[in-house]
Amino acid sequence: MRARVSTYLAFFAAPKLWLLVFFILPMMAMLLYSFWRVIDYQIVADFTLRNYQKIGGSLYVGVFLSTIKLSIYVTVLSLLIGYPVAYFLARKVRRFKMTLLLLVILPLWTSYLVRTYAWMLILGTQGVVNQALMGLGLITQPQTWLLYSDFAVTIALVHIYMPYLILPLYAVLEKIDPSLLEAAWDLGGGRIRTFLSVILPLSLPGIASGCLFVFIPSMGAFVTPELLGGTRSIMIGSIIAQQFGVAFEYPFGSALALVLMGIIFATAAICLRYGKPRGAV
Template sequence: MAQEAAGKLMRTGRSSIVPLLTPATAWFGLFFALPIAAMLVVSFWVVANYQLVPTFTLTNYTKLAQPLYLSIIVRTFAIATIVTILAALVGYPVAYYLARRLKRLRVFVLTLIVLPLWTSYLVRSFAWMLVLGTSGAFNWFLQGIGVTDQPVRWFLYTEFAVIIALVHIYLPFFILPVFAVLDKLDDRLLEASSDLGASPWTSFWTVTLPLSRPGISTGCLLVFIPAAGSYVSPELLGGPSVLMIGSVIAQQFGLVFEYAFGSALALTLMTGILIVALGLLRIGKVQGLK
């Protein structure tokens, strides 16, 4: 009797959930799965006389093995990785201080961290052009203290400029999830570690850091994904010498009308991001929550 009641309850629960999931499923299929499926099909076609020709070929994918495109792909993931590491090195101490040390001004500081997100991405990229330019704040400061007697030109239109700008733009996306995890950390665990004779530094490495890994993996994911697909900042701050895959994809669709090759590039980028995302999620789930 009890088993029948439990089975009936489960069937009722499933039937009540289905209407709620249907709109989300339709939205996911229409605006995510369907475009990706179309892009996958087009990536095996060719373009002739600015027209897509539906014929199966692997030319677009073999073209990715050329040194030019291979170097762009490697540079893209290398820059995204560096940006993620720097965001973690800068963002984790900030998130830790906000969650475990700062109490009175926490809301104010969090507002300051989120405030740049209210500004347009394009405006922030242009602002970094003004800061890193030959007449910008960096050069003005260096000349003011006597380090250089003339403007340094390698600040702008280099990988350095792109990395600095991307770290600044995406840093809040790392701080916020790590702060959320650290803020909910049970203080009794640290007290138990202290009672067992662990120093504050040992408690951090053995208790705080492992338990904050879900937030770290989420933050890294939120930084790496947009950094790898970034288009505006590399175009403005990197120039033609720092091509990233986002810029090449935009060129294929907007300038040379190579929709097939652009689709292959986009899918390659998505595949690389998916592999990194699965790895980060596994670290956060398996190591951080075991």
């Protein structure tokens, strides 16, 4: 192809340079730290694998596993709830499309800390949900499992991250060529078959990136779990944050962060590999 090198530079030079300067270089320091250690509030540069060995202990493995489990719940739930919304916005609305899209994203423009506090008022023992259910006579006693539980954390995280899943799905669903759908119809495929054999496969790239937008931040989340999780709220994110405080365990914190990255990276690789469109192309 003509001008391969020059177009390559045109497209990649600026973004790559930016990431190199403001991301890769800073992260190199973190990589180095993870092999060093701290003695008396000073970082000492002698190569050690101690930080990584420590992560293999049952405490940290357990926290990693429970963090992954929660993140998967949040991702699956977001997808099930968000997909129909993205589909509706992309293919069923003509007027007010932009407005509806904005409405989906608008709640994110208030601090998520503020929204997390609101969930306490909704799910609390005296909260909106309990009051409503009791008013309707569906329950006689306030339900305490609504708040300070995994349930509360999952709901709040879905609330925070689901819109990030709707946006990429919308962008992908919107481009599906209507003639493809008509063709499928003409071939006698029912609605469900058309959806399964045409729309769903074509929207896989959107599903993949949308799920990543939910899964990745969920893996790092800790503020919401700390506030709504009661006594069962420990996430790997809060352990990482702890290391960068007064304990000054930057090496251990860096090692934890790198392992977290590794897990996410593996997940992302799988998502992106299976996120290729197939079937009706």
